Amino acid sequence: MECSKCGREEVLPFRCAYCGDYFCSAHRLPEAHDCRQLHLARNITEIERGGDRASGSVSRPATMLALKSEVILSRLASMGRGSERLHLSAGGAIVAGVVFSIVYPFQEIGPFLLGLVVLSLVASFLAHELAHKLMALRLGYWASFRLNLFGSLISIVSIILPFKFLAPGAVMIFGPITKRNVARIAAVGPLVNIAIAMALLGLLALNRLLGVLDYRLALALYLVGEINALMGLINLIPIGPLDGLKIITTSARNWAFYMAAGAILYAVYLFMPRLAL
Known part of the structure; x- marks a missing residue:
């Protein structure tokens, strides 16, 4: 993800607790990135005194009331923008559109099973x-x-394209973290x-063997x-923001094992005769 101040690419960016944007280590502090909500990070007494010096006509109660109102409104707006449920719901909706475009040709299974397939794949995501x-x-x-704007747009556009893309967002991890733990966190998704x-x-x-299913x-x-x-195989490709790159930089042997397992599994599905189901 890019730093909102300098554009530097960061694997694990810092999220400002006041404006909600993401920054590199050099611009993580509100003062360093000219935070538009910097007043929330300052002491209320300091803000009040500063306002009194700037304008003697503004009374203390009016200043405090305006400050408290702005704090409440800002926090409510931040909660709406930063809701993880909202991001997951939007990501699930995008994935539903993409997978529907994949399974739509198999209409012989009927609309009910087609809908269950889409829901199952959203649940898998x-x-x-x-x-x-x-x-x-x-x-x-x-x-x-968190949704990623570029990934979401590419995923949406891929609905009408032959090549499909299923990466509308990713789990962002905050705080100092070792490469080994980055790889462990990355590996569990494709697995x-x-x-x-x-x-x-x-x-x-x-x-x-039993022939019990329709x-x-x-x-x-x-x-x-x-x-x-x-999905597992694509996420193990070691490029860009995909999980494979985070795994291979820590342990090429583990990555090779996961990649081989994913490739063999997909090959079995790909070459399995559907008439023999």
Whole structure:
């Protein structure tokens, strides 16, 4: 993410508690980035005295009332902008649009199962992001999912394109953190998708032996498993903001193992004869 002051790219930016924007280490303090809400960081008595010196006609009660009103309104607005639930809901809606464009050609499974496939894949996306957050919390860091403007726009545009993009946002981790912990937090997301895909693959293999599932239901499970395998594999690519880059910089061996597992799993789905479901 870029620093809002200088544009410097930061993997773990600092979030200003007053204006809500993100900054690099050099501009993390309100004074360093000319925070538009700097008055909230100053002592109330200091602000009051400054206002009295600047304008003797303003009474003390009026100054304090205006200050308290501004603080309340600013905090309410900040809560609305910074709600993690809002970011997750918007991210889930974007993912729903993208996955619907992927599974829409499989209308033979019927609208009900098609809707369940979309909901299952949105749940898989949320599980991926929440896995990052829970691991970060377990390691003692504060973490929150945030939409990314560029990623959201690319994801939305990909709905009408042949190539699909599923990265409207990411879990941001705040505070000093080691590279090893960055890799541990990054790894759990793709591993959740791989675990879901493996579980569904086992269920499909069992169905091939017993033949208890209807073809349409088996195809719906296949779609959920295949796209989960693809989500895990793509996130392990070591480029840009993807999880793979954070893993490979710490342990190339671990990354190679995860990548091989994801690639083999996706290949099994890709070459599995759908008529044999």
